[in-house]
Amino acid sequence: MKDFSQGDIIRIEGFKKQLFIIVSKNAFIKAMGVFHVCPIIPNIPDGPIHIKIQGKKGENGTVICEQVKVIDPIARSCNRVDSLAYEDIMNISDAVQGMFEYD
Numbered sequence: 001m002k003d004f005s006q007g008d009i010i011r012i013e014g015f016k017k018q019l020f021i022i023v024s025k026n027a028f029i030k031a032m033g034v035f036h037v038c039p040i041i042p043n044i045p046d047g048p049i050h051i052k053i054q055g056k057k058g059e060n061g062t063v064i065c066e067q068v069k070v071i072d073p074i075a076r077s078c079n080r081v082d083s084l085a086y087e088d089i090m091n092i093s094d095a096v097q098g099m100f101e102y103d
Contacts, residue, residue, distance in 0.1 A: 004029060004073060004080065007089040009040065009055050013077035020071075021053070021063050021084065023096055034072045038092070039064050049095045055082030065095040 004010070006029070008022045020037035022029070029035045040061040046052040049065040059082040071078065084092075 002073065002078070002080070004035060004078065005083070006093075007084040007086070008080045009059050009082040009084065010037070010078045010080050012037075012071060019059060019061065019081065020069075021092065023065075023068065023092060033074070034070055036068050037071050038069075038096070039067050049099065051088070051092050051095055053084055053088050053092075055084055057082040063092050063095075065092060066099060068096060 004022055006022055006024060006026050010020050010022060012018070012020060019040040021040055022035050023038055024035040040053065040059075040063055042061040044050065044062045046062055051063045051065060052060075053063055054060040
């Protein structure tokens with residue numbers, strides 16, 4: 001398995017031009033061999049759980065934080081195309097975690 005990390009922007013085989021961001025913690029990725037992703041959609045407005053991003057190499061769009069999916073990179077061919085700054089990773093993680101906090 002390739003070394004994937006939280007904040008990597010990836011392409012997943014079978015999803016033509018769609019990009020995804022890895023949101024799982026690195027310890028989870030190493031322990032389980034799978035990771036959680038959220039889709040990155042171009043040209044939609046941001047909001048509380050829709051976070052605008054720009055990767056270090058220029059990939060951009062809006063992360064749709066409520067659409068969390070689990071990906072097995074051994075079963076699916078995944079390629080890293082960019083990565084995010086730590087501040088963006090924190091904003092996305094806060095949005096995802098905020099959906100599951102108790103009232």
